[in-house]
Amino acid sequence: MSKQPHLVPFALSLMLLSTSSAMAAVGAETFQIPSREEIAAEYKWHLDDLYASDEEWQADYDKVKGMLPKVGEYKGKLDRSGKNLLACLKLRDDITKITGKLYPFARMHQDENTADNKYQALTGKAQSLNIEVNAATAFIDPEIVEISAEKLGKMQKQEKGLEVYSFYLKSLMQQKQHVLSPREEALLSRAGEVAATPATIFNVLANAEVKFPSIQDEAGQEVPLSEGRYNNYLRSSDRRVRQDAFAGILGSYSQYRNTLAATLNGHVKQHVFFAQAHDYHSAQEAALMPNHIPVEVYDNLITTVNHNLAPLHRYVSLKKKALGVEEIHMYDLYAPMVKDVEIQLSYSEALDLVRQALAPLGEEYIVNFNKGIDSHWIDVYENQGKRSGAYSWGVYGVHPFVFLNYNGQFSDASTLAHEMGHALHSFYSAKSQPYPTVDYVIFTAETASTTNEILLIDYMLAKTTDKKEKMYLLNQYLENIRTTLYRQTMFAEFEKEIHDRSEKGETLTADLMEEIYHDLNVKYFGPEMIVDKEIDIEWARIPHFYRNFYVYQYATGYSAATAFAKQLQTEGKAAQERYTNKFLKAGGSDTPIQILKNAGVDMSTPQPIEITLQKFNRLLDELEGLLAEY
Template sequence: MDEVKKLPTRNEVPEDLKWDLTTIYKNDDEFEKDFAECKKDIQKMEQMDNEIPHNAQQLLNIIKQIETLQRKADKLSVYASLNNDADTSNVKYQSMDARCSDLYSHADQATAWFEPAILQMNHDELNQMMDANEELNNYRHYFDEVFSHKPHILDAEHEKMLSSLSSIFETPSNVYGIMTDSDLKFPVVKDEKGQSMELSGGVYSKLLESTNREVRKNAFQKLYTVYKQFKNTFASTLSGEVKVHNYEAKMRNYDSAKQAALSENNIDESVYQTLIDTVNKYLPLLHRYVKLRKKLLSLDELHMYDLYTPLFGKSPISYDFSSAKKEAIKALSVLGDDYVSHIKEEFDNHWIDVVENKGKRGGAYSSGVYDTNPYILLNWQDNLDNLYTLVHESGHSMHSYYTNHNQPFQYGSYSIFLAEIASTTNENILTDYLLKNTDDVEVKKYVLNYFLDGFKGTIFRQTQFAEFEDFAHQQEQNGNPLNSKMLSDYYHELNKKYYGDDVVSDPEIAYEWARIPHFYMDYYVYQYATGFAAAIDLSEGICSKDDNALENYLTYLKSGSSDFPLNVIKRAGVDMTKSDYLEKAFQVFEQRLNELEKLI
């Protein structure tokens, strides 16, 4: 009988492949000490008079106290969440993460009065205070943002009430996370070498790239057997999440959850709709590409599990983590010596948690706050896709690094809308590097195929998700309760529209919505698509060494939240209020599709 290949436990992972969280707190005792101090700070904040500030110095003093509290709460939360994500089965860190969630909620409650108090001030008088006080003037954009949301900020009592409910509102997402990361039990499958292994998120992704069709078909069918089994549970958690979004939007006097979510970044709803309209306009390009895939794979029927395997067999290039780091540095060198020096810092100082282990949160992300390193979570597999993931998450981390080292705390973060541009610019730079640095036709064909698949997965697929997410919110808002049949039926039809007649929309794909964690992140997914399209524009300018392209890009990375997102990216050269950047992205897709057809 074959020996089943099992994931290592957390303790079995080599230290050099783990992130070093001692730069946040040396140990858990130090965390507990800071946690206790933060609780005292919250109590002091709760005892404040909550009065409208009468002069510049009083206002500045309050801001400083709130910032001190926020920085402590941020640091505590990131330490707890990173430890928990490294092993979600560890009860100690589950508890620590939950305690920090409650602490954060209490901190929000204690400070919830402040912005309503600001909005009771006369805006002109506030401007005069800033004109007279240089340090307070550094908060001008912050106050502009506060006043831009004035119609949707409630009085202090109701703000405090909403803040007190935040941990309850997180329940659907938390239940979903525990289900998918810890409680779901996936069957054993075989890889193309006949090796038995436990199916997991990371293993599934790798098996779908297998050149053995039976391997990917078996992985596909067995994975969705599990999600289908729990379809009603997942429909309940997603329904709960959508209800939370719609309830909060209604409470804050928004027309919809979409309007509420986009307004957080001052993004007009037209940006969302323009994306969907433009992508639907270019669906024939996707249909053309999948038809080519069907032809090159010599298949009578192209199934959903055939969409990720390379068109030209096994990849002619593969990377273990060590070689991937070296290749990433070469590719990103076009961004300049300073940028590369910080990439090396990330690689050399244990900012990355590399391998998949039992209980580890799936997927990949970059996470950190103003007073910590920008850490990266990976679930490494030796393939080209994971090299792209490494440069993608490094794009996020470098965005954080440059922002935190060039902006004060109040602007030391950035919107998700801008974040996905930084990460996918790195991806496009890597594609350009790989195509330019090989004469091997097989490598070029593979990379072109990879780019087209990446475009498909980022712009077409994420826009498909955006349509589904908007549908779910609209249905619930209109009084139509969400259930597994409604969600699955709609998703299945949407899938047919996107991929066209040359792809069999297998019945299992109807349950794909159940395994997408980003549906619990409140209108998040569309930003992958808009970000990737903008990144194509930016990366072409950088790789072509256009005048000021690199300087403008680095300025964008350093800007943080010092201006509204659309203004920040416009200064980098992309106007995202228009469809031009999307049209340009589809032109590049078509050009590279043409190039692939010529090489074939």
């Protein structure tokens, strides 16, 4: 299993990365970002656990190239016997186990220093190999679905080795009507690179072509705007800084509004094309059904949140009052209601805090958490050229890896808890599941990580005796729910709307998408919010819209995590065992909805979403009361 990096929610991932903790790591009294070599070895991950050298990597690359022709020997022969089918599936697994090490090794080295041309080249080489593997194995699924259910059942009885593939085979047969002929599937697989062009154009445009202006910071110093700094400026206590950053970033995207609209329109059109080619009712169904997510789960999220917008409107009203402004604008949304509170934590202090907060998960979980720390799963501090943000990457047969840019803030401790949630999910899954069912989907992945985040902030709220710190944490908690449940659901509603429009034959122009996005902001943020014209273009800077019905999983994941955290805090050992054995260890052995249901959370109902919205209300009550006293 090679899992793509799990990024923290968009609103949390674009962090301004200062150097305080990196300086602590190297013991330097300097404002310079340290080089990779200056970071102490204890704060670096061990990528040599994957390959001890580039030569070992190349040997595995060559091995895969040599294995690919053998896959073709099974073409047209899968229906002959269970033995043939098993041999082919095992060969594909053997190949993907290796490619599942090749790409992460290259990519993670590249992320250590994005200017390193050698690992850029290796990453590209690994990506091309993955495309070759996909093309070489594209015949397998279409050939299997051509086998009658009766014959496949007999083959499974005759060949006991196929037992570990039973969920995969069952899932495949359920998708039978959507699988094309081997030739057609191979053709569509090769078209994948062409179909990725709109996303590639967006990335180049957003990261290299769009130029942002400079603004004056709180001290009157001229500073350049960037996506990485944007969220920090939106959180400034100086309203002029917030407004300037807001206008600067969104105004820059607005200059490319027609190009960005054409790019997103092209991306949506390819979703619609592939959905229609595979005979799905909609692009939404095509995106959800392969992961066994009913369309109703997606739509239920939007409906439930739409029925509970009043608390968000109330939150906007409270923020307006706390900020002391006559009008509240979109650029005020991230401004802290409680000023002059900083929770500074060294990395070792953050580790101790997270361990204590995760105690409801049980002793075994903490033992494995410590194993990850001691075994160098984590790359901790920023260095020159290091990619920003954070992620976790589970590699089958090795261990998970965690990428951080730890900066000494409470939010960094929260990111540590989040990414270790992903990592331990991968760890438990790999330990408990055979390879064919080890890989889990994002729908459940975001639950494991966010459960840890929630346990951490709940622990902090229960522990603190400082009223101002408590108000700060409540504000942070409310922001987490606003940005993860409300905001991501608004994104999901926008994504559904633009796909629906495209499927009806409409062209997604800049004017149309700005109108849709403006109306959603008016609806979500309520009558007291001034929905500034600049916000209408915000859709153009959201990279997740190039990941096909992806963002809703942040909202569902947060809701499931809130329900799990409540159970772990109130039910003790019974909830602990359910969570570990039925959820973390389940991997991809069943549908994500069923796995969560087995563990005690039913996402086919509105209940977990309602539990989260009720918690938002309670936190709002508490903050409102404290602000009134302060």
